Amino acid sequence: MQITTSSIVLFSPTGTSRKIADAVADGCRCQPRIVDATYAEPVDTDFGADEVVFIAVPVYGGKVAPTALQRFDTIQGHNTPAVLIVVYGNRDFEGTMVELDAFVRNRGFVTVAAGAFIGEHSYSTKAHPIAANRPDMADFTDARAWGRDICAKLVDMTLPTAVDVSLLKAPNQSPASQLRFKEFILELQSQSNKPKPRIAIDWEKCNRCGKCFKLCPTQAIKSRTEPDIDYDRCIKCCACVKGCPCQARSFDTPYAPVLSECFAQRKSPVTLL
Numbered sequence: 001m002q003i004t005t006s007s008i009v010l011f012s013p014t015g016t017s018r019k020i021a022d023a024v025a026d027g028c029r030c031q032p033r034i035v036d037a038t039y040a041e042p043v044d045t046d047f048g049a050d051e052v053v054f055i056a057v058p059v060y061g062g063k064v065a066p067t068a069l070q071r072f073d074t075i076q077g078h079n080t081p082a083v084l085i086v087v088y089g090n091r092d093f094e095g096t097m098v099e100l101d102a103f104v105r106n107r108g109f110v111t112v113a114a115g116a117f118i119g120e121h122s123y124s125t126k127a128h129p130i131a132a133n134r135p136d137m138a139d140f141t142d143a144r145a146w147g148r149d150i151c152a153k154l155v156d157m158t159l160p161t162a163v164d165v166s167l168l169k170a171p172n173q174s175p176a177s178q179l180r181f182k183e184f185i186l187e188l189q190s191q192s193n194k195p196k197p198r199i200a201i202d203w204e205k206c207n208r209c210g211k212c213f214k215l216c217p218t219q220a221i222k223s224r225t226e227p228d229i230d231y232d233r234c235i236k237c238c239a240c241v242k243g244c245p246c247q248a249r250s251f252d253t254p255y256a257p258v259l260s261e262c263f264a265q266r267k268s269p270v271t272l273l
């Protein structure tokens with residue numbers, strides 16, 4: 001195929017999906033245009049048949065992060081080859097890839113490659129690490145190698161041919177950990193009358209630098225100087241928690257210790273071509 005340009009379309013509040021997409025595109029020897037939907041709906045979202053588009057999203061609750069799908073609503077391909085990348089926090093990506101594939105197919109793309117990679121979980125903390133510091137060197141090596149294979153496939157193809165993304169499965173998880181996590185979810189559901197945890201702020205530590213205001217993808221933080229949160233807009237992505245230079249933000253979720261305990265074993269990326 002004659003590919004003349006490339007783009008990365010992404011939604012990535014804590015930056016791990018973006019890092020993986022960059023590495024895959026780099027391996028593919030592309031210098032892509034970045035269509036960043038993290039902070040607002042992107043403009044200029046029409047893609048031609050001579051273009052390869054890398055589409056990267058995080059997994060939220062085993063699905064595509066809902067805000068990503070809202071922001072991607074205007075993207076339109078014209079039999080455009082797409083490389084789908086989902087990034088998850090070492091638990092599972094469940095139906096995310098199938099959901100993303102259906103979404104892009106409806107918008108004129110052909111999924112020629114699909115990969116699920118691991119990024120540090122948004123809820124990871126020092127006390128409860130979950131895939132801490134990922135993607136790491138090994139992940140970037142895998143992402144670049146896969147990018148090189150994608151490049152070779154694109155050169156060999158005359159017309160874009162779709163892969164069956166339902167074949168992409170997360171690495172096996174020990175039955176004991178799966179059971180423990182299921183029990184935790186059932187326990188949580190039985191306490192549905194309890195108030196849901198929220199992102200908190202320690203006003204003593206906050207120096208009003210405005211970084212969280214800039215980092216919030218849904219404009220839930222009202223202003224630089226009044227960094228309290230509109231909880232109706234907050235998607236709990238933890239961009240403000242991870243990005244705060246004063247550690248003034250925290251998210252005390254019961255998920256963190258359980259995810260840390262059950263999903264401590266390193267998972268490797270899985271890809272389809």
Ligand SMILES: Cc1cc2nc3c(=O)[nH]c(=O)nc-3n(C[C@H](O)[C@H](O)[C@H](O)COP(=O)(O)O)c2cc1C
Nearest residue numbers: 013014015016017058061062089091092119121122
């Ligand atoms: C609300 C929410 C739900 C999540 N659900 C899952 C999940 O179902 N499985 C999983 O492995 N990771 C899950 N994660 C972790 C993210 O997929 C992971 O941290 C990802 O690397 C974040 O991508 P980003 O850095 O591009 O924002 C969730 C994170 C958030 C904030």
